[in-house]
Amino acid sequence: MILDFHQRTQKLIASPFAEKWILIATCLFAFSVSLGVAVVSISTLFLLICLLCSVIYRGKIFSDTAVTIRTNFTVSFIFIALIWFLISFFWTISDYKLGLEELVRYCRLLIIPIVYFLIRTPSHGLKVIHVWILGQVFVIFNSYWLWFGFPAPWATSYYAYAYAPFTTTLEQPIMSTLMVAVLWFYRSDFKSLWGNFAVYLVLLVTVLNVFFLMVGRSGMLSMILFISLSAWWSIKPKFRWAVLILPFMIFGLLYLSSPKFSEKIQRIPYEISEYQNGRVETSQAFRLDFWHRSVQAIEKRPILGFGIGSWRLAYKLVLNGEVGVKADSPHQQFLLWWVEGGVIGFVLLLCIYVSIYLDSLCLENKARYSLITVLGILFFTSLMNCPLQGAGMSEFFCVIIGGLMAFSKTNAMRSQ
Secondary structure, three states: OHHHHHHHHHHHHOOHHHHHHHHHHHHHHHHHOOOOHHHHHHHHHHHHHHHHHHHHHHOOHHHHHHHHHHHOHHHHHHHHHHHHHHHHHHOOOOOHHHHHHHHHHHHHHHHHHHHHHHOOOHHHHHHHHHHHHHHHHHHHHHHHHHHOOOOOOOOOOHHHHHOOOOOOOOHHHHHHHHHHHHHHHOHHHHHHHHOHHHHHHHHHHHHHHHHHHOOOHHHHHHHHHHHHHHHHHHOOHHHHHHHHHHHHHHHHHHHHHOHHHHHHHHHHHHHHHHHHOOOOOOHHHHHHHHHHHHHHHHHHOOOOOOOOOOHHHHHHHHHOOOOOOOOOOOOOHHHHHHHHHHHHHHHHHHHHHHHHHHHHOOEOHHHHHHHHHHHHHHHHHHOOOOOOOOOOHHHHHHHHHHHHHOOEOOHHHHHO
8 A cells, every 4th residue: 555655746746737736836936036935934934845855756766866966066066065063063052952053044055956956957957047137026026116116015125115025134135136147148039029129228327236225234345346346247358357356447436426325334433432432232333243253152163062052152252251232243244153173164165156157167158157256146145144144135145056056068968
């Protein structure tokens, strides 16, 4: 009876209809990462169910996983990093409840191999990217909707008053920049779907949204980084030296033309001076305090770190009775991994980033340039925040990294 039930179940799942549902689930997840934590959580559960169906359908999870790990450096180091932080439970100063909560945050990295595993062909990868872009276009539309003063009861974010309908003013401009980067390099594909006018209109209104409507410094600087990288690849090598001055030109023009950009930049010296005077009450002062205390914690346990989920306790430990602020991360990805995972955790994070670059070299040009740009923005954002630990933000990064990797030459090996 059990054997008969298993045969019927596998026959049901091993159908073209089921394969379509696996693609649909991946696309729904790609769309949902733009819409906030609650929607992402629901779609993640659906994605995991479809992953299970995919394993049963293909019936060769071990061979597929072996090929994936053998041919993809990023996936390999993700698994190694997660194993290392799991081992750190043996010496963590955190309680196990807090450690498990942090482990869930680290496990968001698994979105990369899951999406890479579920997307079997480049055509499926392009569909996922298409839906991912549409999700962010929907966000931009709602952002302008709010800017024009129309009511939006479906906007779930507290920051809707600042034209960020579903996430935060930190996350939305970074997400929009990532979307613009991928759409720019895949514009020839989307011109056939949307038409020339629609593609360039989306690019224009999104850039204007980031520079003139949003207030997140990280997103604005990320957009400058993207424009500089795209210019680097667009001109002839002998003229690329001119690109080195482009970021400074854009920075100057924005400083003169965008009140929100200039206000944010002008606040940096003030916030730093506030921190130097002992007042930790501004955004930049918070970060400086967290970074300083993280370095002090690293000096105490540089090799193994304090263990998973321990940053908050390590922060309190190095305060040594001083008055601190409530925090759950240092707002710096590298420091977080070093404090909790020691120098080994820090090196593993570097290995993941380097691996993304190495894996991008196996991609076609559009996917390669897109992935390198995504990596550049990820690295830059990691210097000021923890994009791989944040709910919503990490899934947004991971789904596009996994999706772009579907254009690898090794996909033919995996689809056989």
